Each structure stands twice: as C-alpha cells, then as structure tokens.
Amino acid sequence: MTSPLHAQHYADCAASLRAVVTASDLIAEKTYRLRLHAPEIASQIVPGQFVMIRLDGFNDPLIGRALAVYRVVANGDQPPEELEVVYIAKGKLTTRLARIQIGQHIGIWGPLGNGFPTVECEHLIMAAGGIGQTPFLALGSEALGRESFPGRTSGYAARATLLYGVRSASLAAGLDDFAAAGIDLDLCTDDGSLGTQALVPDRLATLLAAPDRAASTRVVCCGPEIMMERVAEVCAAAGVPCTVSLETPMACGIGICFSCVAKVRQADGEWDYKRTCVEGPVFDAASVVW
Template sequence: MRTIKPVQMRSPVLTVRRVDTYHAITVVAPGVAERFRAGQFVAVAVGGDTSSMLARRAFFIHDVKPDYGGTVEFVFEVRGRGTSWLSECRSRDLLDVTGPLGRPFPLPRDPVNCVLVGDGHGASPLFPLAHTLRRRGCRVDFVLGAAGAQRVFGALAARRVGETATFATRDGSLGLRGRVTDALPQVIEDARADVVYGVGPLPVLRTVTAIAAKYGVPAQVAVEERMACGIGLCMTCVLPVVGDDGVTRMLRSCVDGPVFRGEQVRFDDVGTIPFDALGAPGWKARPDDSASTEIGQ
C-alpha cells in the first residue's frame, strides 16, 4: 500500500452541530481531504494556544467534501476537558489539525457482500467506507447499536446507503433489545456476507471477530484506542498483533492501525505484553525466524 504523508494545518471551523447526543465539527482542510481514505483519522490540538493540554485528541474522519476547497468532518462525544473545549468552538475559530493518519480499510478488488458493524459514534468512519464500497459495486448492510436510540449514530444515513440497516439498543428503544453483536449473525446469514468491517470498543470488536470467524468470514476492524500523539512516538496505543509469520508484535494503533485484521489481534492479551511477543522478556527467536519487523496486514 502506498504511504501518503499527512499534513498539519491551521484549519478554520466551518460548522459545529449537534447530532443527537454527539457533536460534529466540519473544518476547512483541503490537504487532509484530498489525501483521505476511509478508516483514517485526524489528531486535533485542544485548549487553544496557551493550553496546558498538550496531548492531541484523535477522531475518525466521518466525511469529506469538495466544498470550500475541501472540508473534513469528525464526530465526538464530550468526555473530558479536551472534547468539552471542542464542543464550544464556533465558526471561523482555528483548529490545529494533523491528518489523515493511520492505515485505512482495505478494499475488495471485486464486488462482494459487506456487513458494516458499528457501536455508538464509533460507527462514523463506516459511512465513507460504505460510499466507497457501493461505488465498487459491493452490497452494503449495516448493523448499528448503542445503549439507546439517541446514541445510535447515523441511523437515517444507514437506511439510505445500505441495502439493509439493522439496529440493536441495550434498552430496546430502537431495533433489537441487546448488543450490536446480538444482531450480527442473522445479518451475516441473510446478506451472505463475504467480509465484515467493524468499528467500536475492543470488547465489541473481539465479539465481531469471533462471530465472523464462526461463519468463515474475514473481519477488518478499526480499533478505538486512546492515542496521545497519533504519530507513533508515545507508544500508548500498542496492541499485541500476530503477523503472517506467526510472530506477535506490539503494534501501534495510530500508525500500524487503526485498521487490523480481526483474527490477528490478540484481544485476550490487550493491556499486557505477552511472554511470546517479539522483544518481551524471555522471548527467544525460532531457529528459522529472522525476527523481521514487517507485519502482514
């Protein structure tokens, strides 16, 4: 895959709007928009020029448009000081934005049946993916969920873009009562899925991957990990991932991901350094292992 270098821009805010319980900010960032591929994210400085909040906040890109030379929209939930500050931004404010960052979703060469699974506002990067897949002649079926109806992101858009749209809420206020993964098996069967794309918290992606594997379907998952730098320096977003050579490596979600093949992520070992990971204490190379740092995706 050809690497496209990200850009850093002082981007004027075009709009800030509420989307149910979430916020969506659109910024003018032509350098980011023209390089974007579905699954990538932006890292945004928060707090203003004199803020003590040094770490950037990472957000999946939800939409890009040619308006004003190229606009980028990202969606977020207010969870702390940084996102609270962002929610108070207004039109014409300037944001320091770096992107697009990370590895995008891999795309099928031929038209196939694709199931897209998202939990909460984590579903936002699935929509540019869906448009790209549809342009390639693929069938797209959505499975979206959240705690309640107001927290399901993109329900109307999913109905419009997808062949079908299935919803699951834990309080039963929209669609099936339960988790998004409870609805997934039936959709995989009905759509005769060839591939599953998922975005959400790691426990959700673990179950999505297991269900897809049960049906013999590959899963491509975009992980929601906290990323302090977004460019691979701080090592706060590492995950144990098995390469095509069978060797586990601690990979950075921000540069080696955020999209991984689901079956290669060792979900049970997240938060630890497995004893058999490359470079772990006591790790020993196999006689035929060159200890290559390359990872197959």
C-alpha cells in the same frame, strides 16, 4: 531498499495546519458533527484513516485527540476541501470542542494511519458500537460507488449495511446521513428503544446464520474492544473475513511515543507490538491478540 523499520503508513505525507471551523451540529445526545476547512488533508484522506486535533490556546489537555474522518465535502467536481468528524462530548477536549464557534481555528494533522481494504463482496456489513460508526459513512459510500477516494477503487460491494448498536435511541448518531448514502440500517439498543434489543455481536451472529446470507460477505468493525473481540469470534466461527479499526488511545498519532501499541500476530504465529497510529488502526481481526 526499504528499511525493515519503516512502516507503510508513517505520517511522511501528513499535513499540519490550523483549520477553520465551518459547521458544528448536535446530531444525537452529546454527539456533535464538526466540519473543518482543511483541503490539504481532505483531498488525501481515505476511509479508515484519522486525524489528530488540538484546541488553540489550551495546554490542558496537552496532547491531541484522534478522530476518524466521517466524511469529506467537495464543491462540485473540485477536490474535497472540507472534512467532518463526529465525537461525543465527555472529556476536557471534546467538551470544549462542543462550545467552539464558526470561524474559530483548530490545530489538526493528518491523514494518519491506514485505511480499510477495498475488497469486492456482495454484502459489506459495518458493525459499530458506541461512537464506532464514524469511519463507516465514507467507507459505505465508497463501497457502493457513490464516492471515490485517491488511489482506491470504488463500487466494490453490491450492498452495504450499518449494524449499529447504542445504549439507547437518543445516542444513535448520523442515521439520516447513512440512509441518504444508500446504506441499509440494522439498529440495536440495550434498552429496546430503537431497532432490536440486542448486542451487536449477537445480532451479527443471527445475520451470518441466515439462510439467505450473501455468498460473499465481509465484516468491518469499530467500537468498544470487548465488542470487537466478540465480533471477531462470531466472524471466525462463520468463516467470514473481518477487519477491525482499533480505538486504542493515542498521544502523538505519528508513531513516536509508542503509547498506542496493540498485540498483533505475525505470519510465523508469534505476536509483536504494533502501533495503532502507524501500522493500524485497521487490522485483520484474526491477527489481533485480544
């Protein structure tokens, strides 16, 4: 009998290793795409899961940093051996990470957390703000049947759209990657320098109110909490299912420190604290107590 204290996504099968850096590219203002050779993790991970990374030789910061997996990279028909993460260089760890050289090693452990659900729909809208687009390249590729992941179905959406908002055009990262995967782009900027001058929740409300909206539409969301809360409200008002990936700060990533708890509503209507790193980071938006 399974213990009631055992969460489905404990890091029982996670690997911890020193991964070799194989590429590091600047893809937007202060935004980098980092590729790591980590076959033990790349071959297991699914869209929505994350890894924790820590730089060798540094004790400040002492704890690791959680980063969503952006893409896995395979050689032909072989299982994936490399994975990519995308981050903005603004803190101690990420600023140092931006200076890392090809061939250096990074401490990494994962895969961690749960993944996005694979639910058939006509239109999958992936709403992202800031750096929240990072888990959606893999998800969109899977949804359109262009990529498959262990233990999951693929090709469950007829269309996938990245609804992506940033402050200014210089911060929009990975647009070519999403376009190459066949994912539609609907872009928003605060200053109007790219796409529509609008906030993501407002643009989403417009899309969901359109007369030609697909009968079966699902929304997934990642970004600043205030944006996710508003996206959840828009989806609830439109009667559209919404799933969010929380960006709660983490320390351990494996459920032992309880620093990343979020209020999540239970089946009886009461809420309880859930660890974003173990029971999440992906939750039904309607269950999150914002």
